[in-house]
Amino acid sequence: MTLRVDEILVARDALRHPETQRILECLKGTPHRVADIEEPFRGSYDPGEKRLLRLEFHRGAFLKPCPGTRNYICCGYQVLTPAANCPLGCTYCILQAYFNRPGLRIFVNFREALDGVLAVIDNEPDRVFRVGTGEFTDSLALDALTGWNRRLMAAFSRRSNAVIEFKTKTSAVRAMLESPHRRRIIMSWSLNSPSMAAWEERGAAPLRARLEAARACQEAGFVLGFHFDPLVMHPGWREDYMRTLDLLDAYVEPGSIIWVSLGTFRFMPALKEVIRRRHPRSRVLHGEFVRGLDGKMRYIRPLRVEMLRFMSEKLKAWDRDLGVYLCMESDVVWQEAMGWTPRTSEGLSRYLDARVRKFFG
């Protein structure tokens, strides 16, 4: 994919940072200006302005536990945040309502902060750190600009108590394939039904392109992960998701898949207005949603169970050892949809840590 940037805003204090200068050089020809970090406006307000790139320092911790939500079982993932927001513009993207500042942000101090992140990991050798950069942005979409993934791959491949997952909806894997590192690295793709991918994920790579990239990575020796999240109710969803599962079967071998997550569409109530405004033709809001125990809107429970059970049964029929798990679901839904439950977030963490040990030792 080609990253399209209309304007670059550089935080005053980040201007002289070498990484800022390097990125500005990469985007030579794109207008840039120094701006106060709070400056969110350009003409009329658009909370989802994505063609604005901000280069700034990240002041908080770069490695944080997945925010999770109360009353639902969380996988215990560690989120590494070199950037925030995403250039792909999926209609349902929760980031549209998650951050209070619009625009894509690259944290130019990531490179020097990485040493601190690695020190945190090394400080707890008995713990398994499942780390991912795809929570608050796409893991690969900005790499052509930052080049940080290569460094992350090298750093994680030397560790025995951590894995790093690059989660993407792109097919931009060339740099990953060129890297000599495979150990402790998981290449993951977010998948959806063909109609959802075409209609709601227009900035992402087409489904087949994602799977071709996955196949290339698998053939190059990477461990793979897949994420069906968000699963979206739409007319003919069973047949539609089945088509994706058939494609998955056609493109990759199940043996090197460490895990497959399933999660039905859920969103903070504020996202509804944003989706209506930014994506008036989107269909993701059409389902029957109720307010969940964490305050987020979710499909009513029987619908979620129906959808998750369908997906888990089909995946199980493909291969019984895919490490299928549910993202942010209740104990009851786990039991009803999967036939077993990890009971707690700690239980799910143990399950996924065991998957890590199985694949990487």
Place this chain on the structure above:
Amino acid sequence: MEKGEIKKPLDLSTRNPEPVPIDAIDLNPGGCCMSYGFDLEPLKESLRLHGLLNTPLVREKRGRGFGVVSGYRRVLALKALGSPEIPCRILAEREMDDLQALLLNLHENLAARRFNEVEKAMVIARLSMHLAPREILKTYMPLLGLHSRPSVLEIYRGIENDLDSTMKQALVRGSLSVQAAGMLLELEKGDRKALFEWLIKFKFNMNQMIQAVDLIIDISSIEGVRIARLLKEDEFSALAEEGQGNRPQQARHALSFLRAKRFPRLTRMEQGFRKRVSGLNLPPKVRIQHPPGFESTEYRMEIVFENGSELADMIRFLSSVSGLERICEEGEGGGR
């Protein structure tokens, strides 16, 4: 002077009023006007009894008479009373720029009265012609008692610029909330008008109105039918017809209809649950409720009693009720 820069205040205290022919004053709501939906009668009565106590401030318009800076209502009231001319303090055009005039009137009004929502929208729309959104959010929205959020700013601009006078009047009367107006503003003009006209047939309270707008937007999107066309369908138009009880009942009925249409499966679950509860023939002092949206697995039973012996009787009775153990069963009834 750069755009948005405010000049030093003029000393107007020594300026003597001069008679200005009423026909020379532009009575259209101009760049300083922030009056809407007012009743002139009390002011006319005051002018009749006590005369003009505070003279309006007008500004010369390049060879085209005068524009009102402050005192718009007084000018209108005096015209209505038939005054041929009005004593005014007069400013030459160059003495005060548009922004300065607007701010002078704003602060005078802020000190004397409360603005209705349309008037706040007028202020914001007029300020937007001179100032950056950032400045309006930081300085003026708090003065108007509004949240300094960009989305709120957008709604108020839209109220002034895009709502028609019927909707503005409904806002002033309080029969349309700002939040509902904000939702209407997101719609195409024809849909907005159709939905507004449908809404005001009911006596929705503010919360119900927001729910109704939200549900109708969803239904229109799900069915792929424009709102204006959707509301012409028989089942929608029939809702507002007579024979559905009094107006609050009509509103509740309309909302239930919309909910059932938007959430068919959830509605069936709720109906199934209610049917199972009513099949238990529980005493009127016992109520069983399902969890909201059937999301949690915790149901609630409420027993109203006057003394311990009544409670004990009730518990004995409940333990013998057949079917109680199946109250949370799955099916279009929710629960586990």
